[in-house]
Amino acid sequence: DVKVTQSSRYLVKRTGEKVFLECVQDMDHENMFWYRQDPGLGLRLIYFSYDVKMKEKGDIPEGYSVSREKKERFSLILESASTNQTSMYLCASSLFMNTEAFFGQGTRLTVV
């Protein structure tokens, strides 16, 4: 079974902090994704990566950056956390871009 693991299930951070969300997949997938999910807005793509050190902006990249130094690991960075970044963050991976994506368990981030 594909396993995508996110480093934290719940996080509480203060406004202005730099926040790191980590994601690891164990299936040698080429592609990894970061989404956020908010009530009424659905899943929105923040960033994705199709190869090591490669990254592409999604629909809502502002206030975020990413890092993919190894194939299995994709990190999301909130440079200076703000309250409007309080959300559920979901990492996913897929073998090819047009195949199914598998999700991690999610990180519920609260910025106070």
Add this chain to the structure above:
Amino acid sequence: QKEVEQNSGPLSVPEGAIASLNCTYSDRGSQSFFWYRQYSGKSPELIMSIYSNGDKEDGRFTAQLNKASQYVSLLIRDSQPSDSATYLCAVNARNTPLVFGKGTRLSVIA
């Protein structure tokens, strides 16, 4: 802007009935279609994928795809209370990430 539209619901069906969930998409170049189930507070889990026109059955689930009408649906037969969840439709074209609908909330009443 690629769009995937779903009725937000809630869709309420009695236990044992057929639940029918619908999804339309805007990009005619879309090639892959997926249904995910998401329980409250949990992450989405894949339940069906479909790539060509027609029906695809897996246990109590049937996915239906009509590319000409840009329409994909999910039927759940013999609905159970444990099927109560939000169902997400996801679509992608070649070499682009999945685009998700906002989901339909299904409630199966015992």
